[in-house]
Amino acid sequence: MYIPGMEEIVHLALKEDIGNGDVTTLSTVPSENISSGKFIAKENLIVCGLPVIQYVYETIDSRIKINFLVNDGDSVSKGDIIATIEGPSQGILTGERTALNLLQRLSGVATKTREAVNQIEGTNAVIVDTRKTTPGMRALEKYAVRTGGGTNHRIGLYDGILIKDNHIQAAGGITQAINNARAYAHHLLKIEVEVENFIQLEEALNAKADIIMLDNMSVSHMAEAVKIVRGRALTEASGNMGEKNLKEVAETGVDLISIGALTHSSRAMDISLKFNAYSK
Template sequence: MSATHLSPASTVWSMDPMALDARLREFLTEDIGHVDLTATLMVDAAQTGQFEMRAREPMTIAGLSVAARAFSLYDSSIDIELRVADGQAVPEGTTLMHLQGPARSLLTVERTALNLIQHLSGIATLTAQYVERIAGTGAQLVDTRKTTLGLRALEKHAVACGGGRNHRLGLDSGVMLKDNHIAVCGSISAAVARARSRVPVLTRIEVECDRLDQVEEALAAGADVIMLDNMPVETMRRAVELVDGRVPLEASGGVRLETIRDIAETGVDFISVGRITQSAPAVDIGLDDVDAPSMQAS
């Protein structure tokens, strides 16, 4: 992978600075407790150090500025130089960040910063793999609300860094009528009518369907988006023909790298994949002393 390649989504929104700082303070407090006992005992307060954050495998970067902010929030005297950007695909061995400052502070923040960038870059890397599988089909990969508690905004940013698109950021971002909502109202038509009479004027209504007759009912009821939930590929293809471009279609349910291309080729507009945030493995990134490259966090 080229170190100069940037995801088309690499310039999208990032978490509000005030909200980010509040979250980072929680993370740092959780890890530090009352005091970093090891760093305080072993490192003199006046001692300085230089460290480089390096990629130990190929990956797509997400959360680099978040990791950098963890260091500067804890100690504003740390000098930080970012060598790459979120959304960038880098090869093994790439230096992501250079840090210089009080060694005690650098070692105290090390694990919190690495946990974040390893997790978020893992999401971006897996997302990029899914996006590559459906290239040229016209379908777009979107995420879900299957996110880690406390990390949703950052995980959805990571999806965007990998070239994916964000679905709802939360329950207040849109109306999605699922099977239980429909059961309570009695029918898709009744559920859509009820939602339409009360929804904010610019908010879209999406309806989950797992059969073609439900797709027909949702279309007639005036749904803005229709989700094809766990449908076989051939049934999805028939749904696409039935809808004929009148509303966007989202495919969802059990999508994997091995199956996403076939789903995309049915003609759906969006494919939502929970596993890109729920099951992405962390990538390997280390913080190495410039003079002792073998030093790692445990």
């Protein structure tokens, strides 16, 4: 499976780790040695990043073969084998840390996303991510969100207009900012504006924003805001949503719940690569 941006991230990660060569492996393991091993889940998790570790090893040594026993998006339990690997020992060892770093990180994002999606099951709300990603890792982290069952917000500054408080101040107000954006945008570019109270909400509606972000509102205020909007724009709940009762938020009737913590606070899951007890 091809993931846009994967090659650049993997090559940068390998260059960062290997440099001029893996001196430990080169100095201790003969080049003719062949080894096999297993990627093992050390805790319950949602798997994400299998195409990435495949590409890591294809880049290092095409003779290395990986057999995946699960798919991205699958739920595995502690002790489950995610994949087996066999090939030149040097190549497997050299790629081990890069492969695990990426697999663990992406599985962490996917797992956290799945937890959030499960919390709002039965509602019409959708879990979305933000741009609060690890610099250079956005393409893979947003892939992990999708793998966990979430949806991507805008990818970058170039594919969606999101007018926040500082834009409003710099433009001279919500109406002026939206009017300016409308004059600039083509017909496929949606305009979203952040509001913090009902006065700003009414102004955003009158200026015909496509999406209204309800920033740091209480659950009761969000519910009232949804009633005021009455479907005239999409509504998005935002502001420390990773700490909120997501079911309560979803039940206010908001269309979207954006959670920066999906990517900025997900921990790496515990996955290990263990060699079998033989080498040939």
